[in-house]
Amino acid sequence: MDSIRNPFAPGAGTPPPELAGRDELREALRVAIERARIGRPAKSAMLVGLRGVGKTVLLDRVRTDAEAAGIHTVRIEAPEGRSLPALLAPQLRQALLRLSHLQAAKDVAIRGLRALAGFASKLKVTYNDIEVGFDYDGEPGLADNGDLEHDLQALFEQVGLAAKAADTALAIFIDELQYVEEDQMAALITAIHRTEQRQLPIVLVGAGLPQLRGRMGNAKSYAERLFNFPEIGPLPDAAARQAIVKPLAKEGTTIDDDAMAELIRLTEGYAYFLQQWGYYTWETAEASPLTLKDVSQATDIVVAALDESFFRVRFDRLTPKEKRYLRAMAELGCGPHRSGDIAACYQARVTSLAPTRSSLIAKGMIWSPNHGDTAFTVPMFDRFMKRIMPGQDWRTS
DSSP states (O other), X not given: OOGGGOOOOOSTTOOOSOOTTOHHHHHHHHHHHHHHHTTOOOOEEEEEOOTTSOHHHHHXXXXXXXXXXXXXXXXXXXXXXXXXXXXXXXXXXXXHHHHHTSGGGHHHHHHHHHHHHHHHHHHTTTOTTOOOOOSSOOOTTSSOSSOHHHHHHHHHHHHHHHHHHTTOOEEEEEESGGGSOHHHHHHHHHHHHHXXXXXXXXXXXXXXXXXXXXHHHHHOTTHHHHEEOOBOOOOOHHHHHHHXXXXXXXXXXXXXXXXXXXXXXXXXXXXXXXXXXXXXXXXXXXXXSBOXXXXXXXXXXXHHHHIIIIIHHHHTTSOHHHHHHHHHHHHHOSSOEEHHHHHHHHTSOHHHHHHHHHHHHHTTSEEOSSTTEEEESSTTHHHHHHHHSOSSGGGTX
C-alpha cells in the first residue's frame, strides 16, 4: 500500500478523514449558536469524555462550522499553571479588534477594548501572567474593579454588546477546561450567566474530562442548569465502521468484514485508537482488501506506538507513589474501583492514599464516577500499567 495515500490521521486533535457519529451534536451546537445570534435563549455546552474520544476534534469542527456561518470565534486551551484571564484577554482583544472594523459595531467594540484595558491592568497584580496589548486607555469604572468575577461579567457584557451591534455572535471555545481553577471557573460561569440574562450573543463551548461537570457544579451550583453536558463516548459500531470504511473507499480500498470486526473489538470504538489501528493496518497491508491478517500484524506495532506516545507521555508526569496507585488500580482491572479495594491492593490505608488520589485527579489521570469510586480517564491505561510495571515488584518499589 502507498504510504503517501494512507488516509488515517493519528495525532493529538488531528482531524480524522471522516468525523463519524457526531452529526447530531454538531447540529445541536449549530442551532444553539444561531439562536444566540438572533437573541433567543441558547444554552452553552460542555463536551465531557475520556481521553481519545475526539473531544478536541469535535470542538474544532464546531468552531469551523460556526466561522463558515459568519460567527466570530475565539479558541483557547487551558493548560495547568495558566490563569483564565491570561488565556482570555488576548483572544478577546482579537475578537474586539475584528468587530471594531465593522461600522455598525465600531463604537461599542472600542468601548469593549477600553473595558479590556481596565480588566487586564487591574488583574495583572493578581495574575502576573497576563500579557496583552492595549489599543485604548481604560474607562474608569468599567471592568476595572480588580475582582475577577465582577470584572469578567462587565467585560463579557461589552463583548456581547459589540457582537449584537454587528448582528453576529461570539462563540468561545475552551479545551481542557477541567484545569481551570475553581474561583476562575466560578467567574467564567457567572459571566456567561450574565450574558444569558441580558440575551447577549455569547456562547461558550468547552471540552474536558468527565470530572468537569462536578467541578463546575462545585464552582457554581446552578452550572448544571446553565449548560448542557453532552457526553462524548466511544463510537457505536456503525459509526466506527464508517470512520474506517469511508476513508478507505476514497482511496479505492476495501476491508474484509472480519478485519473490520476485529478493528472495532481492539479499539472499543475510541476515535483515536481507530485512527491508530487504521493507519498501521494500511501500512502493514500489501494490497486491497485489508484483511484480518493485516490487522493482527499491525496490532503489535500499534501497541508499541501507543505505549511510547499516548500512554508514556502521561506516565512520565507521575510520581513513584502515583504510579503505584495506578498500578494497583490496573491490578483490579479497567474499573471503576472502590477506594477501599485500591487501598487493599496497594496494601495501605485509604486515608494515607487520599492525597495521591487527589493529585491524580488534578493531573487528569483518574476521576470519580460516583462517590468513593475511581476510574481511569485514559482508556486501556490499565493494560499499559501492567505492561510497563509487570509482576509484583511494584508493591515494594
